[in-house]
Amino acid sequence: MSNAYNxxxxxxxxxxxxxxxxxxxxxxxxxxPVARSLRTRKAGAxxxxxxxxxxxxxxxxxxxxxxxxxxxxxxxxxxxxxxVPANPEREDVASVHRAGVDGFVVYSVxxxxxxxxxxxxxxxxxxxxxxxxxxxxxxVGIDDRGAMYELAKHLISLGHRRIGVVxxxxxxxxxxxxxxxxxxxxAHFHVQRNRLSGLAEAFSEAGVDWSQxxxxxxxxHNMASGASGAAQVLDRDPQVTALICTSDVLxxxxxxxxxxxxxxxxxxxxxxxxxxxxxxxxxxxxxxxQPVMEKGRAAGKLLxxxxxxxxxxxxxxxxxxxxxxxxxxxxxxxxxxWFGP
Amino acid sequence: MSNAYNxxxxxxxxxxxxxxxxxxxxxxxxxxPVARSLRTRKAGAxxxxxxxxxxxxxxxxxxxxxxxxxxxxxxxxxxxxxxVPANPEREDVASVHRAGVDGFVVYSVxxxxxxxxxxxxxxxxxxxxxxxxxxxxxxVGIDDRGAMYELAKHLISLGHRRIGVVxxxxxxxxxxxxxxxxxxxxAHFHVQRNRLSGLAEAFSEAGVDWSQxxxxxxxxHNMASGASGAAQVLDRDPQVTALICTSDVLxxxxxxxxxxxxxxxxxxxxxxxxxxxxxxxxxxxxxxxQPVMEKGRAAGKLLxxxxxxxxxxxxxxxxxxxxxxxxxxxxxxxxxxWFGP
DNA sequence: AATTGGTTCTGAACCGTTACGGTCCTTTCA
DNA sequence: TGAAAGGACCGTAACGGTTCAGAACCAATT
Numbered sequence: 205m206s207n208a209y210n211x212x213x214x215x216x217x218x219x220x221x222x223x224x225x226x227x228x229x230x231x232x233x234x235x236x237p238v239a240r241s242l243r244t245r246k247a248g249a250x251x252x253x254x255x256x257x258x259x260x261x262x263x264x265x266x267x268x269x270x271x272x273x274x275x276x277x278x279x280x281x282x283x284x285x286x287x288v289p290a291n292p293e294r295e296d297v298a299s300v301h302r303a304g305v306d307g308f309v310v311y312s313v314x315x316x317x318x319x320x321x322x323x324x325x326x327x328x329x330x331x332x333x334x335x336x337x338x339x340x341x342x343x344v345g346i347d348d349r350g351a352m353y354e355l356a357k358h359l360i361s362l363g364h365r366r367i368g369v370v371x372x373x374x375x376x377x378x379x380x381x382x383x384x385x386x387x388x389x390x391a392h393f394h395v396q397r398n399r400l401s402g403l404a405e406a407f408s409e410a411g412v413d414w415s416q417x418x419x420x421x422x423x424x425h426n427m428a429s430g431a432s433g434a435a436q437v438l439d440r441d442p443q444v445t446a447l448i449c450t451s452d453v454l455x456x457x458x459x460x461x462x463x464x465x466x467x468x469x470x471x472x473x474x475x476x477x478x479x480x481x482x483x484x485x486x487x488x489x490x491x492x493x494q495p496v497m498e499k500g501r502a503a504g505k506l507l508x509x510x511x512x513x514x515x516x517x518x519x520x521x522x523x524x525x526x527x528x529x530x531x532x533x534x535x536x537x538x539x540x541x542w543f544g545p
Numbered sequence: 546m547s548n549a550y551n552x553x554x555x556x557x558x559x560x561x562x563x564x565x566x567x568x569x570x571x572x573x574x575x576x577x578p579v580a581r582s583l584r585t586r587k588a589g590a591x592x593x594x595x596x597x598x599x600x601x602x603x604x605x606x607x608x609x610x611x612x613x614x615x616x617x618x619x620x621x622x623x624x625x626x627x628x629v630p631a632n633p634e635r636e637d638v639a640s641v642h643r644a645g646v647d648g649f650v651v652y653s654v655x656x657x658x659x660x661x662x663x664x665x666x667x668x669x670x671x672x673x674x675x676x677x678x679x680x681x682x683x684x685v686g687i688d689d690r691g692a693m694y695e696l697a698k699h700l701i702s703l704g705h706r707r708i709g710v711v712x713x714x715x716x717x718x719x720x721x722x723x724x725x726x727x728x729x730x731x732a733h734f735h736v737q738r739n740r741l742s743g744l745a746e747a748f749s750e751a752g753v754d755w756s757q758x759x760x761x762x763x764x765x766h767n768m769a770s771g772a773s774g775a776a777q778v779l780d781r782d783p784q785v786t787a788l789i790c791t792s793d794v795l796x797x798x799x800x801x802x803x804x805x806x807x808x809x810x811x812x813x814x815x816x817x818x819x820x821x822x823x824x825x826x827x828x829x830x831x832x833x834x835q836p837v838m839e840k841g842r843a844a845g846k847l848l849x850x851x852x853x854x855x856x857x858x859x860x861x862x863x864x865x866x867x868x869x870x871x872x873x874x875x876x877x878x879x880x881x882x883w884f885g886p
Numbered sequence: 887a888a889t890t891g892g893t894t895c896t897g898a899a900c901c902g903t904t905a906c907g908g909t910c911c912t913t914t915c916a
Numbered sequence: 917t918g919a920a921a922g923g924a925c926c927g928t929a930a931c932g933g934t935t936c937a938g939a940a941c942c943a944a945t946t
Binding site for chain 3: 207214215216219239242243244245
Binding site: 239240262279283289299 | 574575576577578579580581582583588589590592598599600602603604609610612613614616617619620623624625626627628629630632639640642643644645666667668
């Protein structure tokens with residue numbers, strides 16, 4: 205029976221025809237994929253866990269790019285891509301347990317996420333992306349800290365000392381407002397933590413007292429958040445010469461807020477992002493470009509040739525500092541002041 | 546055993562603890578999802594078939610919107626979303642056979658696609674989207690023909706009689722060039738066939754000989770195709786007063802080509818699209834807006850409450866004619882001529 | 887005629903789970 | 917005190933494939 209469908213060379217054409225004929229007559233719909241998966245121990249799909257609501261994957265430009273790359277890798281290997289629903293509100297990890305997959309890709313979830321823990325308990329190969337190196341599973345990412353450090357150095361060389369920061373959520377709880385030093389250090393989102401620490405390092409080296417720098421956090425990741433975050437920084441300290449955002453989407457929002465206030469960019473204020481998305485490029489945003497699609501593809505490749513190897517692999521992709529037209533020297537030097545010793 | 550994990554109320558806490566303890570000690574990774582699926586006859590996932598390469602889903606704005614809506618519906622129901630790889634080049638339907646899913650959503654594939662046929666043979670509920678009504682499975686779509694008819698009427702009322710058309714692929718074979726009447730009628734992409742036929746009807750009623758209207762087809766769907774398609778129309782007949790594109794992406798490309806030729810829109814030439822994507826909106830494109838996200842969500846909803854019902858359901862969503870700033874009356878009346886009796 | 891080799895075909899075991907029904911023990915009530 | 921009722925626990929039979937060992941068959945060689 206099975207042979208008739210999958211192993212035509214194992215039986216005579218005559219018998220094969222007879223088997224297939226009676227199968228059709230009996231209304232047999234072909235081998236059941238689930239039963240086959242159970243027996244062969246191959247599901248023919250990889251799971252993608254991203255802790256945002258499922259539909260978020262299709263709203264965030266960077267996530268879309270990542271997905272495109274991952275889909276590309278799956279295509280090549282002929283495997284399916286299962287988007288695992290993982291509502292961040294509920295602690296319900298059942299969806300992870302239910303997923304019939306040959307491996308997982310975990311994309312940018314907080315490092316204390318219960319879904320992540322559930323994935324790691326499953327006995328399948330896993331690749332984490334934009335996460336700390338766990339040492340036990342493969343990892344793909346970029347040097348967030350170093351890239352942001354470089355961007356900061358650029359701003360410092362332009363003369364910026366009085367800055368404000370708008371960042372994405374740092375933990376699972378909602379905190380739309382200023383961020384304490386503790387919260388920065390304890391941040392559960394690896395990416396955000398490292399970008400902030402790259403900033404802190406560079407500006408501290410330049411003599412800026414990081415503890416005095418206004419850093420505001422936004423839970424939701426969209427342009428509106430960027431705008432309101434920028435507003436909060438500017439309300440606190442109208443003298444900031446640069447608004448550093450930890451994503452392009454936030455930066456685009458910050459640009460609209462600057463325009464609303466009649467601030468010319470970069471003459472009155474510098475705005476920077478992170479990611480290198482298309483819309484940012486069109487706006488001439490100064491940013492760090494990271495190869496989002498490549499990241500997805502690399503994750504897929506790593507997962508799909510997960511042969512028995514001794515130690516987990518860790519891949520860092522290259523980033524590129526893009527100097528756009530939203531950054532420039534701060535206006536004048538008279539009112540230029542900075543915190544420091 | 547099973548009860549310890551899934552039915553805590555069926556046994557005493559004491560026993561449950563003991564079972565779980567020894568399970569952990571033995572390195573038992575928890576119930577196997579595939580075996581569970583086999584036994585319960587529930588895969589906990591719906592499959593999405595779109596005949597483009599998998600990664601296409603993340604490049605096309607309309608597809609992204611559709612996916613977002615579908616993902617939303619899956620989220621609500623707590624089911625996963627499996628993207629089924631279906632390379633249009635190869636006739637390999639194995640991926641459809643391998644997919645362990647509780648149902649399929651089929652999105653905009655040619656009506657003679659072997660993958661579609663394979664899906665229909667599977668004994669699971671199916672929803673087709675932007676496809677002809679098969680009568681045997683649920684369907685979600687819009688009135689492509691009527692919507693395009695309405696758009697055409699608008700252009701006719703503005704005075705356009707000499708037009709050109711750029712459309713997406715009409716069949717599985719690549720045909721980058723002019724389209725014969727035969728090919729138009731035989732088109733295997735339901736959506737394109739109906740949009741063209743809506744145009745043909747409206748312009749025929751206005752006295753235009755449709756067989757003389759240049760219709761150019763492009764296999765790939767991106768802005769470059771729109772630009773080159775527009776170029777081909779304009780080379781054939783530089784006198785056309787309107788370029789009608791069957792998608793916004795193509796129309797955006799057509800706009801760049803018009804600009805390249807120094808044609809002012811809408812003064813020198815009118816350009817229209819279809820879909821109502823964000824980028825088109827920003828460009829002020831005259832188009833038909835369709836609720837792409839709603840379409841995805843409707844498809845998901847239909848699939849997920851596929852209880853035993855007598856007849857398959859068919860849902861048409863409403864569209865809206867958007868008059869932007871890329872359409873206007875043709876310049877002057879002197880050189881205005883049209884084909885006809 | 888018996889042995890050998892090769893091919894085609896059949897049957898049984900196994901994958902890991904859940905559903906179901908039966909046994910056993912404890913409690914309750916006449 | 918005995919019977920009935922109920923709860924906790926356990927054993928077994930599918931679910932629907934794949935795989936593999938070995939039976940059956942046929943032809944060729946010794």
